[in-house]
Amino acid sequence: MKLAADRILSLLLLGLAAFVAVQAWQLQVPFSYDPVGPKAFPLLLSGLLAVLAIVLFIRPGASGQWPTGALLLRLVFTMVVLGVYAALFINLGYLVTTALVSIVIAWLFGAVPVKAVVGGLLLAVGSYLLFTYGLGISLPTGSWIEPLLGSN
Amino acid sequence: MFDFLIQGFGVALTPLNLGLAFLGALLGTLFGALPGIGPINGIAILMPLAYTLGLPAESALILLAGIYTGSEYGGRMSSILLNVPGDAGAVMTTLDGHPLAKKGLAGPALGLSAVSSFIGATVAIIGLTLFAPLLAIIAVKFGPAEFFALMIFAFASMSAMMGKDPIKTLIGAVLGVLISTVGVDSGTGVLRFTFDMPELYDGIDFVVMIIGLFAVSEILLMLEHAFRHDQEGEMAPIGRVMVKMSEVLYCKWAILRSSVIGFVIGVLPGTGASVASAVAYTTEKRISDHDNSFGTGNMRGLAAPEAANNASAAGSFVPMLTLGIPGSGTTAILLGALMLYNINPGPMMFREQPVVVGGLIASLYIGNVMLLLLNLPLAGVFARVLQVPRWLLVPSVAILAFVGVYQLHSDLMAIYLMLIIGVFGYLLRKFGFSLAPVVLGFVLGGLMEENLRRALSISGGDTGILFQSNLSIGLWIAAALVVLVPMFAGKLKAKFLPAAKAS
Structure with a gap:
């Protein structure tokens, strides 16, 4: 039996349902006048x-097109870039990180390097000015x- | 009875709110026109702006509603000119809109769609004005049990109407509700699903959730599109954007019929523009397609879905403003935005927040006129937006997402959470889920549990209270009907949607 994407999904959802049930069951409930409590709803x-997951398993839909190879790599790389953006956002500052990330993403989306660098720099500076002076963020x-600025 | 409207115009006509309505219309049209970004993504991406500007509730809502209706206008551009629908609601617009553009009638097509949109929205806003106060009177009779049954009805009608995959619609809704249970339980103070992370004690933040789910997952999807087919379709030349009076008159009945259809479907909780435009298109095809020219560039085939889709956008405000149940995924986002202002959605909102409700309705009238005036002469300018290269567009979306979350929380955890939710949203979309039920579940989840528990604490735990009043019994029956009827009439639905599959 070929495992359709929906079947895998259905197994994941069953796992999630079991996990939720176990977690909810273990909640320590103090005495209260609420007859339902926090457990019942989850x-x-x-x-x-x-x-619903079982129904999905019995009647799976078409599997769709899933990314593989080079595309999958690009997707993972994009998420890593965004993760690094988040990690450095505060310490390295908005201008530097935004410029770098914009350049990398532009390049990922097929811009030639010169365009990517110019576009990324302009985006970073332009958006910085807009946000700080235009919107007061x-x-x-x-x-x-x-x-370097001498402020402490 | 229409005091709220007079009061509302008083609110909407202040210079600040007029300016915001204009800004919303402009930004909405621009973002709706961006290839691949439909109304719901546009509003998700621009939502943080409302908080950034530090606006009061009614002004924020006016801005967001302007973005919403504006993006419905903008969405038609990529449908007509590129044959790329921005979202499910715009699919029907491509069927006759793009053939018209290929015939060299892109300008008149844009003009006609602007006029149809305007009429559709106007009919629906008038409907909203008349209908909302009546519904609000009934809404007062809603107790917790009825409210719970109403939410079940909303999910049921959503799963029945969302079309292709009712099971996945329901799963999406359940996942949304589950996510809403994260955090401190308001009834008992017990921590649920927080895994000892203090950041999760307050639950998953609405803005983080929406931006992750829509904006971040959109970045990944755009990467995929760019990778798979590098070149978008050729853009048709626009020419002069003017529609002849005779062309509008030729479509007048199509527009009026579709406006009513759109409004009624928009009012039904849980169903939105995609269903409205599909039903309007197929109805119109049946009534007025005598020479089989629908699909080859018939003006009526363009006018019908355009009128319906804007009418449903305005119609979906009816359940949102009177009952607190959003009529579509997009109004679910608007409702969530309201909840951030500590406005409790629900049957009492119409009475307790006349300024917000009236101001919003009045601003819809104003915004609609602004949109027509903007879109008729400036369609050619907006169409330039279609040519923004993806390599500039995508970093901009990422920047807006990061700044939006950062300025609300100044906290790295929130940004990481947004990225994780983004991957989750991407996977859902790859599995063929629509995100609207997830949002609806997330927004309504808390209210749903609260009302269930309130009902059961009134009855001392007896579940019989859920089926006691005539109103709640009626809602349960209606919920069962909307699920069961389409199952037996599956063939009917197959008739409604073949056009969408062909495109």
Whole structure:
């Protein structure tokens, strides 16, 4: 039997339903006047999810087109870039990280390097000016730049 | 009875709110016109703006509603000019819109769709004005049990009407509700599904959820599209955007019929523009397609879905404003945005928040006129947006997502959470889920549990209370009917949707 994408999904959902049920069951409930309590609703949902997952297993739909090879690599790489963007956002500052990330994404989307660099720099500076002066949002300047500016 | 409207115009006509309605219409049209970004993505991406500007509730809602209706206008551009529908609601527009553009009638097609959209929206806003106060009177009779049954009805009608995959619609809704249970349980103070992470104690933040689900997953999907077929379709030349009076008159009945269809379907909780435009198109084809020219560039085939889709956008405000049940995925986002302002959606909202409700309805009238005035002469300018290269568009979406979440939380955890939700949203979309039920579940989940528990604490735990009043029994029956009838009339639905599959 070939395993359709929906079948795999259905097994994952069954797992999720079981996990939710176990987690909800273990909740320590203090005495209260609420006759339902915090357990019942998640338990109800996990039951419903399990039933729906079983129906999905019996009647799976078309599997669709899933990314493989080079495309999958690009997708993972994009998420890594965004993760690094998040990690450096505060310490390195908005301008530097945004410029770098914009250049990398532009390049991923097929811009030639010169265009990517110019576009990325313009995006970073333009959006910084718009956000700080236009909308009054304070964006992180970066911890490395503060000593240079002499502020503490 | 229409005091709320007079009061509303007082709110909507202040310079600030007029400006915001204009800004919303402009940004909405621009974002709706971006290839691949439909109304719901547009509003998800622009939502943080409302908080950034530090606006009061009614102003924020006016801005967001402007973006919503504006993006419905903008969405037609990529449908007509590129044959690329921005979202499911715009699929029907491509069927006759793009053939018209290929015939060299792109300008008149854009003009006609703007006029049809305007009429559709106007009919629906008038319907909203008349209908909402009546429904609000009934809504007062809603107790927790009825409210719970109403939400079940919303999910049922959504799964029946969303079309292709009712099981996945329900699974999506359940997943959304489950996500809403994360955090402190308001009834008992017990922590649920927080896994000892303090960041999750308050539950998953609405903005983080929406931006992750839509904007971040959109980045991944756009990458895939760019990778698979590098070149988008050729853009048809637009020419002069003017529609002749005779062309509008030729379509007048198509427009009026479709406006009513769109409004009624929009009012049904859980169903939105995609169903409305599909039903309007097939109805119109049956009534007025005598020479089999639908699909080859018939003006009526363009006018019908355009009128219906804007009418349903306005119609979906009816259940949202009177009952607190959003009529579509997009209004679910608007409702969630309201909840951030500590406005409790529900049957009492119409009475307790006349400024917000009236201001919103009045601004819909104003915004609609602005949109027509913007779109008729400037369609050619907006169409340039279609040529924005993806390599500039995608980093911009990423920047908006990051800044939006950062300025609300100044916290890295929120950004990481947004990225994780983004991957989750991407997987859901790859598995063929629509995100609207997930959002609806997420927004309604808390209310649903609260009302269930309130009902059961009134009855001391007896579930009989859920089926006691005539109103709740009626809602349960209606919920059962909308699920069961299409199952037996599956063939009927196959008739409604073949056109969508062919495109």
